[in-house]
Amino acid sequence: MRLNGFSACLLAICCVVTAYGQKPKQIVIAASTVFDGKGGVVHNTRIVIEGSKIVRIDPKAGPVDYDLRGLTVLPGWIDSHVHITWIFGPDGKSAGAGDTSKFAADAAAANAKVTLMAGFTTVQSVGSPNDLPLRDAIAKGTLPGPRILTSAEPLLGRGDQTGTPEEIRAFVRKQKEAGADLIKIFAAGSVRRPQMLLSQEQLNAACDEAAKLGLRSLVHAYKDAVGAAARAGCTQVEHGTLASDDDLKLLVQKGVWLDPQAGLVMENYLLNKDKFVGTPGFTEEAFQTIKEIIPSYHDFLKQALKVPGLKIVFGSDALAGSHGRNAEEFIDRVRDGGVDPMAAMVSANSLAAEAMRMGNQIGSIAPGLEADIIALDGDPLKDITSVRRVVFVMKGGVVYKNAGRRAIPR
Numbered sequence: 001m002r003l004n005g006f007s008a009c010l011l012a013i014c015c016v017v018t019a020y021g022q023k024p025k026q027i028v029i030a031a032s033t034v035f036d037g038k039g040g041v042v043h044n045t046r047i048v049i050e051g052s053k054i055v056r057i058d059p060k061a062g063p064v065d066y067d068l069r070g071l072t073v074l075p076g077w078i079d080s081h082v083h084i085t086w087i088f089g090p091d092g093k094s095a096g097a098g099d100t101s102k103f104a105a106d107a108a109a110a111n112a113k114v115t116l117m118a119g120f121t122t123v124q125s126v127g128s129p130n131d132l133p134l135r136d137a138i139a140k141g142t143l144p145g146p147r148i149l150t151s152a153e154p155l156l157g158r159g160d161q162t163g164t165p166e167e168i169r170a171f172v173r174k175q176k177e178a179g180a181d182l183i184k185i186f187a188a189g190s191v192r193r194p195q196m197l198l199s200q201e202q203l204n205a206a207c208d209e210a211a212k213l214g215l216r217s218l219v220h221a222y223k224d225a226v227g228a229a230a231r232a233g234c235t236q237v238e239h240g241t242l243a244s245d246d247d248l249k250l251l252v253q254k255g256v257w258l259d260p261q262a263g264l265v266m267e268n269y270l271l272n273k274d275k276f277v278g279t280p281g282f283t284e285e286a287f288q289t290i291k292e293i294i295p296s297y298h299d300f301l302k303q304a305l306k307v308p309g310l311k312i313v314f315g316s317d318a319l320a321g322s323h324g325r326n327a328e329e330f331i332d333r334v335r336d337g338g339v340d341p342m343a344a345m346v347s348a349n350s351l352a353a354e355a356m357r358m359g360n361q362i363g364s365i366a367p368g369l370e371a372d373i374i375a376l377d378g379d380p381l382k383d384i385t386s387v388r389r390v391v392f393v394m395k396g397g398v399v400y401k402n403a404g405r406r407a408i409p410r
């Protein structure tokens, strides 16, 4: 029998109804200790997942698919500052994040995979146009990796050469059209040369245009650029070292997030010195000062912690050599920066999600949120180095790592 258009249409509707009529398969995780991502701890419960989402927390749910009792279960971490496509090239030297070769694409995919396996289910890459195809391939399920948000091409401050405010606004619009999730702006040099690279007027234009497009603006800033970013209405300050207490209070007043670092990025340069020295921006002279710079990062974090109401998120600045080791930054923050271990966890869970305006999707273990769930072999509140022992990773309801206990047979 030949189906006419109407019958074919009815058949299609029937199939859809049947498919939706079936109850989706549930996954049940048993846990003895669950961090909810907001600072709370729940004991002896079960997390029920349907599709990509958590549907309920129910101690009586069963049968159990994954027995994570004895571990610390928490929401997948969110790293607010990575360079996911920054790689070492075929010659072993740092190749930045701009290489478009097949080698670079494969290396970036490997970066994404190790980052996910280390417990980071969402990262914000700040950024490179090469992030875009990687982001999309992971979102489609073609490659394993964290959910990626990217700035595409960052705005590099170059004084007057950066352009007029109108030209800067056009650059920001171009990133949005390219598919950027946020705008990254370099408003200052380095901690060694912290001078501003954009005028207040230029910075105002960049952050205002981003806001008009509904995009967040993340500003690489040191010293005076920190206050300037707050005055320009930017969303978040990256690094921030050398800012004054008044600059930090201004961040609070203006509701600007701060993403300082406590060591991993510098430790990684030292660990991989041969691979960085001689590449752009990495002179032998610069390396001599890195060791001296690390304590200033610790001091800055301690200074920031004393400012009431300052919202501090987790960002490791992971780049070539530190992808998959992002959690080392937790250890630095707690051990050397004086951060409370639970606050460190929350800074990479609900707080980071809130900073990304994604608090209703990720960063907590609660009904309705994405099932991004990890487990640590150990208690990070007692031993922060347990962040190195991620034994279970689920992202969007899909299990990518289960090196803990065996599931109880159904």
Ligand SMILES: [Zn+2]
Residues within 6 Å of the ligand: 081, 082, 083, 126, 317
């Ligand atoms: Zn960075």
